Amino acid sequence: MTMGETIVKRGAVKVRPLADGAVVAGFAGAVSDAFTLLEKFEGYLDLSKGNLVKAAVETVKEWRTDRALRNLEALLIVADDQQILTLSGVGDVIAPDEPVAAVGSGGPYAQAAAIALLRHSDLPAPDIARTALLIAAEIDIYTSGNATVLTVGETEAEPIEGADPVSFPYPEEPR
Secondary structure (H helix, E strand, O other), X not given: OEEOOEEOOOOOOOEEEEHHHOEEEEEEEOHHHHHHHHHHHHHHHHHOOOOHHHHHHHHHHHHHHOOOHXXXXXXXXXXXOOOEEEEOOOOXXXXXXXXXXXXXXXXXXXXXXXHHHXXXXXXXXXXXXXXXXXXXXXHOOOOOOOOEEOOOOOXXXXXXXXXXXXXXXXXXXXX
16 A cells, blocks of 8 residues: 555555455555445445446446545456456446456556466466566556455455565466
C-alpha cells in the first residue's frame, strides 16, 4: 500500500472471499473506496443469488450513476469458478480473453507474466499468480512482491510466506 510515492505497508491483503468462498474479489486503489464498492458488490451478489455478471453490472451501474460513488477511486476484480471480471467506475465490466486479470500499478506486468506462464507451463493457478506478482515486483516500484493467493472455495486469505521482491526462486523450468 502506498500514500503518494511512499510505501506504507508491504503486507496488505487486497483479496477477499465473498459468498462463503464461492466468489473471490481483489482490488486496487483507495482502500476505503474499494471496501465500499466490495460491500455494494456483495449486496448485489446476494440479491442476484450468486449471479456474478448480474451483480457486477448492477454494482457498476450504481458506481457510475450515484453522485457519491462516482468519485470513488478503485478497481475491482471478481471471480467465481466460471469467470473473472474486472469492474471500473467508468462503467466497465470486462471478461478477459484468457482467465487472467490484474489491476494496480503492476497489473500490466503481472498480467503479462501470468499469461506467459499459463501458456507455457503446467504450473497450477496459485503458483502462476504468485510468480506473476513477484515478476511484477521486479519491474514496478509499487508492487511489493508479498503475495496473498486466494482461490474460489477458500474462506480465508493466507499470505504465501517467503516472498522476496528482489530475489526469489523461479518455478522449475517451463515444460
